[in-house]
Amino acid sequence: IAAGERRRAAGRAQAEADMRAAGFEPLEPYPGARVRWLCRHVVCGRTVHPRLFGIRAGKGGCRACAGRAPVDRAAAEAEMRAVGMEPLEPFPGRVRDRWRCRCMTCGHIGTPALNNIRRGQGGCYACAHRAGRSLDVA
Ligand SMILES: [Zn+2]
Ligand SMILES: [Zn+2]
Incomplete structure (x- = not known):
């Protein structure tokens, strides 16, 4: 028990x-x-x-x-940071635009789109890949 x-x-x-x-x-x-x-x-x-x-x-x-659609740039940037991605350039303006960011976890630089983040995808491809791998092993 x-x-x-x-x-x-x-x-x-x-x-x-x-x-x-x-x-x-x-x-x-x-x-x-x-x-x-x-x-x-x-x-x-x-x-x-x-x-x-x-x-x-x-x-x-x-x-x-x-x-x-995102209301303003600050909110969009906050959203990106909430998933652990630090924006490297100003918000491109549309949620489907690719946006250059750096992963705060592994340092990988990627170009996630905000609408993918909102769909629940992680911001960092490298981290997501690693998480998938470790699950496979376990
Ligand atoms: Zn919400
Ligand atoms: Zn990462």
């Missing part, structure tokens, strides 16, 4: 870590991967109910952010 409890606790911690990595701050205890989970979208401050299952599948958890 104790081992099961530990496993559940670890699963919960991993769930919260994954949610935070996607830019959502959990507002209630982890309900399960396929259940709607009350969270705050850090970038826009909205309260949303994404499913962890969807977030892990690469779906964006915040419809408002997924659908809308």
Whole structure:
């Protein structure tokens, strides 16, 4: 029983870590991967109910952010930084434009588009690739 409890606790911690990595701050205890989970979208401050299952599948958890054009440059840059990418040039103006940024984790310079970030893709190809690899090995 104790081992099961530990496993559940670890699963919960991993769930919260994954949610935070996607830019959502959990507002209630982890309900399960396929259940709607009350969270705050850090970038826009909205309260949303994404499913962890969807977030892990690469779906964006915040419809408002997924659908809308960016309001201003500062918000766009904040959004990029929220996924760990430091912009190296001013926001190009449209969410689908490629934008030169440096990954704060590994230093890789890439050109992610903001609309891909909003769809839940990570900003850094190199980091995403590495994460995929380590999952394969595990
Ligand atoms: Zn949002
Ligand atoms: Zn990286």
